[in-house]
Amino acid sequence: xxxKRKKFIITITQITYFLIICVAILRATQFHVMRTDNMDxxxxxxxxxxxxxxxxxxxxxxxxxxxxxTSNISMKFCYSFNFIVYTVAKYIENYYIxxxxxxxxxxxxxxxxxxxxxxxxxxxxxxxxxxxxxxCFSLLPFFQxxxxxxxxxxASVTALAIYLYLYKNRSLSTFIIVSVIAATFHPAxxxxxxxxxxxxxxxxxxxxAIAIVGSAMIPLTANILIRLPNRFxxxxxxxxxxxxxxxxxxxTRFCYYGVxxxxxxxxxxxxxxxIPIKISRIVKQYKYPQKExxxxxxxxxxxxxxxxxxxxxxxMVLRPAYLLGAMAPIITGMIFEAQRDFRKSNTFSTIxxxxxxxxxxxVSVKYLFWHEEYFT
Numbered sequence: 001x002x003x004k005r006k007k008f009i010i011t012i013t014q015i016t017y018f019l020i021i022c023v024a025i026l027r028a029t030q031f032h033v034m035r036t037d038n039m040d041x042x043x044x045x046x047x048x049x050x051x052x053x054x055x056x057x058x059x060x061x062x063x064x065x066x067x068x069x070t071s072n073i074s075m076k077f078c079y080s081f082n083f084i085v086y087t088v089a090k091y092i093e094n095y096y097i098x099x100x101x102x103x104x105x106x107x108x109x110x111x112x113x114x115x116x117x118x119x120x121x122x123x124x125x126x127x128x129x130x131x132x133x134x135x136c137f138s139l140l141p142f143f144q145x146x147x148x149x150x151x152x153x154x155a156s157v158t159a160l161a162i163y164l165y166l167y168k169n170r171s172l173s174t175f176i177i178v179s180v181i182a183a184t185f186h187p188a189x190x191x192x193x194x195x196x197x198x199x200x201x202x203x204x205x206x207x208x209a210i211a212i213v214g215s216a217m218i219p220l221t222a223n224i225l226i227r228l229p230n231r232f233x234x235x236x237x238x239x240x241x242x243x244x245x246x247x248x249x250x251x252t253r254f255c256y257y258g259v260x261x262x263x264x265x266x267x268x269x270x271x272x273x274x275i276p277i278k279i280s281r282i283v284k285q286y287k288y289p290q291k292e293x294x295x296x297x298x299x300x301x302x303x304x305x306x307x308x309x310x311x312x313x314x315x316m317v318l319r320p321a322y323l324l325g326a327m328a329p330i331i332t333g334m335i336f337e338a339q340r341d342f343r344k345s346n347t348f349s350t351i352x353x354x355x356x357x358x359x360x361x362x363v364s365v366k367y368l369f370w371h372e373e374y375f376t
Contacts, residue, residue, distance in 0.1 A: 021104065030376055032376055073239075116163075116168075188322075223237070254362070269353070335353060
């Protein structure tokens with residue numbers, strides 16, 4: 001009896017993502033910083049020099065002294081990142097290999113989400129490819145992937161956890177494990193977890209109300225956590241209060257306002273798609289089946305409301321947006337949802353799409369020129 005083997009078919013979407021990853025890695029090999037530059041990668045390299053000269057064992061550095069060579073108290077709990085940093089510092093001469101590796105993993109995760117997402121939705125149009133790339137680069141800037149390293153990778157891994165749990169219906173244990181892995185690179189995106197459970201276990205009306213109230217309660221929550229004896233919770237609360245204290249870097253405004261405008265426009269498109277307003281002024285919500293894609297859209301809505309609740313807090317607008325950048329395929333599907341159904345496709349949705357395109361193009365180009373000096 002012959003066993004039929006399933007044919008592996010390479011799609012245009014897969015080829016597209018493969019080429020994007022190749023270009024990203026090639027571009028990453030051109031990225032160089034001076035040790036005196038005010039860039040995360042330069043600070044990582046300085047820390048790795050100190051690790052190389054230290055007498056710490058792998059276990060000691062990863063689990064005990066991870067914050068020794070930095071003023072960042074949360075580094076003590078970034079076990080995965082500490083492991084990679086220690087290994088590269090001790091055994092590899094070219095530290096840039098670490099940056100190339102992070103670029104490969106981050107964009108491979110986004111590519112996996114994109115390939116699976118578009119396959120289940122029956123493919124995409126060429127214009128949507130352009131939107132997706134620009135959304136990714138405007139919300140998760142390339143220099144952050146190649147220089148920030150741990151923040152971008154944590155955003156990508158967290159996006160994967162959310163995608164597997166909400167869209168693929170994987171188990172809660174899978175979501176927890178992948179989220180914990182993300183937190184051991186950077187704990188910033190733990191803030192997304194409450195919105196994931198909110199999406200999973202409540203309907204949209206209750207979810208919206210809780211998301212708005214919960215976002216407003218986060219500063220109070222941080223002030224409570226910082227008084228607890230648990231050092232991990234303390235470090236998260238400390239970093240949040242540090243980011244919102246008004247003492248951080250706030251000079252580059254195009255990216256800050258870009259995130260705000262993008263979130264507002266996407267929310268408007270969401271409202272236009274799912275809550276159409278009749279001429280009679282009676283608001284009637286279409287009853288859609290509880291599809292997995294709707295759950296992912298709802299999470300995006302709640303998380304964007306959280307970001308908008310932080311207007312005036314520079315870092316707490318930009319950093320959470322990295323997660324949205326890693327979810328670029330989903331956001332692209334979300335803003336084009338109205339175009340899939342002629343009943344919801346209208347002039348207003350087309351205008352919003354045009355406005356989103358202008359903003360993400362502007363922000364992406366500004367990022368490109370802003371960091372051009374670091375690519376040789």
